[in-house]
Amino acid sequence: MIKAIIFLVLICSSTLVKAEWFEVVGYASTQGRDTAQARQAAVQDAITQALIFSGATISSVQSIADGVLNQDEIKIKSHGEIQQVNLVSESHEGDNYSVTLHLDIYATHNQCAEQKFNKQIAITQSQLTQPHQARLGQIFDIAKSTSQRLFNTLNERTSTVKPIPYLNTINVREYFAQQFDYNPALIETIATNSNSQYVLLSQITDIAAMDKLNSDYAFWQSDEYARSFKIDFALYDALTYEKVWYQHYATRGVWPFEKTELIDVYSDKFWNTHYGQQIQEVFNKLSQDLNAAVSCIPTKGKILYLNDDQVVINLGRVHGLEPGTVLSIMHQSSIITNRGSVVNSTIQTIDQVKVISVNMQNATAINLNTRPLSNIQLNDIVQVKIKNEDNFSLHN
Structure with a gap:
């Protein structure tokens, strides 16, 4: 059982937080390790995965005594703080050791959207x-x-x-x-x-x-x-x-x-x-x-099909898109350097489109502006537009 956990967390001073639960499975090999060491490695793997998914960057490792996590000297450059960890299950099959952890992570306002x-x-x-x-x-x-x-x-x-x-x-x-x-x-x-x-x-x-x-x-x-x-x-x-x-x-x-x-x-x-x-x-x-x-780089794709005020793009549900997602459009052009190499460049436009239907790997979007989509071509770039609202604050 995980008894006590102390995290040294570098977080922003914002008090606007949102609690999220994560259930993560961590794995480790028992080759060259005793049971306590294998458990330590599996717990470390699970916590690391959860922290990264919540926006954390790991800079050191946990310390575990007798196979029970009782202190954490992990240093996190993070926008999230773990408030509670529960050990759901653990198993040892052959040369593999696994643990399933349930973690309560509070993400702050400044987390990478x-x-x-x-x-x-x-x-x-x-x-x-x-x-x-x-x-x-x-x-x-x-x-x-x-x-x-x-x-x-x-x-x-x-x-x-x-x-x-x-x-x-x-x-x-x-x-x-x-x-x-x-x-x-x-x-x-x-x-x-x-x-x-x-x-x-x-x-x-x-x-x-x-x-x-x-x-x-x-x-x-x-x-x-x-x-x-x-x-x-x-x-x-x-x-x-x-x-x-x-x-x-x-x-x-x-x-x-x-x-x-x-x-x-x-x-x-x-x-x-x-x-x-x-x-x-x-x-x-x-x-x-x-x-x-x-993780904090904007998600971009290409226009595959263009018909009046509708476009089909090569981003879909697997990328996190859903109906209502807004994307901006950029023109793409190629430049040949004096060494003969090709450099792609993009020019931001004021055109924006909103997703109306989504498949796994592509989506259909419509023009959001009253003016028509002019000079937009196939293979032009679309970029998911991140809203500036308080995406991570709690709502009453």
Whole structure:
């Protein structure tokens, strides 16, 4: 039972708050952990997910004694404060430990309003930059298997990020070069095929075996090595082709297999090892960082069809739209730089449209102005318009 919780929270001084209940499931592996440590990791995972969904950014971790959360030294750069946490259930099945928490979170007036609208992100297949390093265990499919694992991680978590799988083999190396002379055509193709506002690219830069962990004199033990895992992520805005976020992650884990053993990187046997769980921890952190990077960015889409005062756009219910949602329109144009690269630019118009019907991936909207929609073209940009009213204050 969770006995006492103390949060150090940096919140705005506004007293206008709205209480919301969140029920979140946190997961952790028991590989390399005792029950108390697994419970700690699962509780941390659940609370972190809830805080991020409510608008918080995590900067440190919880402390748990004897498997019971009795103190929280977490530092939160937050617009929300947790008032109560209830442990609904916990279970231990195989190598997995899970807890379900019920959290009462008070969101303040200054919480980011954009985060209630979702952003679809195309998750592409990673690229292994040093294929020869995969010979140990013959794990040449690790780029594909980790990309699928990343998609599943993002898909299972509650956040403004809505992942779309795009696991075709692509060459991403130029998108991580310092010269930024990449071809935007790939970004455009992926975004169009997946109906995504962003494209996430990644490259695995190091999976080399490292030091032997057990002694040569312990001949009765199987050899165990430390193995590295380093990966770069770059997030591109599909409307402007700009790199809007970049992060490098590095970890290492125990590689418990014999040198000659062939390893199936899609199997539970691999993912339940210490090495596999360390990779999973990277993806858990990535999900937090990615959500923080895009949650307060306006949700944008394109005009797919235009007929007099009605437009069809590529945003829908999955993005958080509903009848009555207002969007502003921006003209889009392409500029060719002196280096021959393409830069997309937008010009804000005074035109606005209101959603009248919504499907999962698109919506129909009508002109809100008395003047006709002039000079509006296909592929012009629509942006969800955030009202300035007190969206997060309590109403009597």
